[in-house]
Amino acid sequence: MVLYCATVKHLxxxxxxxxxxxxxxxxxxxxxxxxxxxxxxxxxxxxxVQLRDLPAEWLIGPYIPSTRPLVPLTxxxxxxxxxxQTYFSAGPYVLHLFTAGVDQARGVPSQWGGGMSAYGxxxxxxxxxxxxxxxxxxxxxxxxxxxxxxxxxHCHGFWPRTKHAVARNFVTYNRTESELRPAVPLxxxxxxxxxxxKEWLPGQRNIWTQGAYAAASQAGWGSAYNFASxxxxxxxxxxxxxxxxxxxSRQ
Numbered sequence: 001m002v003l004y005c006a007t008v009k010h011l012x013x014x015x016x017x018x019x020x021x022x023x024x025x026x027x028x029x030x031x032x033x034x035x036x037x038x039x040x041x042x043x044x045x046x047x048x049v050q051l052r053d054l055p056a057e058w059l060i061g062p063y064i065p066s067t068r069p070l071v072p073l074t075x076x077x078x079x080x081x082x083x084x085q086t087y088f089s090a091g092p093y094v095l096h097l098f099t100a101g102v103d104q105a106r107g108v109p110s111q112w113g114g115g116m117s118a119y120g121x122x123x124x125x126x127x128x129x130x131x132x133x134x135x136x137x138x139x140x141x142x143x144x145x146x147x148x149x150x151x152x153x154h155c156h157g158f159w160p161r162t163k164h165a166v167a168r169n170f171v172t173y174n175r176t177e178s179e180l181r182p183a184v185p186l187x188x189x190x191x192x193x194x195x196x197x198k199e200w201l202p203g204q205r206n207i208w209t210q211g212a213y214a215a216a217s218q219a220g221w222g223s224a225y226n227f228a229s230x231x232x233x234x235x236x237x238x239x240x241x242x243x244x245x246x247x248x249s250r251q
Contacts, residue, residue, distance in 0.1 A: 061089035070177035111202035132193035140185025145175030190218035
């Protein structure tokens with residue numbers, strides 16, 4: 001309970017500060033050569049309703065279908081994406097239940113021992129760091145005008161799609177939705193979340209080591225999650241015998 005309360009306290013403090021910064025930064029002026037935002041029917045696939053109605057949104061969070069254009073998010077849409085990516089999608093829970101299981105099998109941290117109570121702490125640690133990371137990423141992406149959704153590859157074939165999935169863990173589009181930039185907010189957020197985890201993890205830990213470990217974990221597990229997102233439709237059709245999604249083509 002002490003661990004849980006401490007974790008919640010730090011999450012709320014971090015979320016509040018970063019959310020305030022993001023609201024201020026999110027109103028940045030457009031780049032001189034950036035196209036004017038489209039304000040009507042051109043915003044295909046990026047309205048709040050459509051963000052929730054995509055076939056696999058419940059599983060992998062808001063994403064950009066391969067058949068839809070990339071359109072910059074408004075601050076309200078960006079906030080909606082943040083909440084759905086962080087709290088209202090099944091994928092992140094499944095991922096961190098799995099990574100907590102890996103930690104449980106490795107006995108990391110060793111001070112927590114074994115059993116379901118220890119597994120709950122390990123899951124809380126993993127998901128807590130994920131929430132902090134996503135909150136930093138939300139603020140950073142809003143400030144820089146970066147795309148925060150995963151865009152399904154327009155390519156075909158296993159290896160081209162795999163390459164695309166891994167690449168999107170390291171680069172993302174800026175507000176032009178055509179130029180790729182290093183995903184700096186993602187790794188700064190991961191590093192920061194790792195540093196903050198020192199506050200609730202047992203034992204004496206180096207804050208910089210914890211940050212570096214979290215960033216390295218993002219490089220590995222983030223690529224795996226993007227891979228699952230890229231092939232989500234293929235996986236869903238396989239496990240449902242081709243019944244879901246009803247449309248046979250990639251969305």
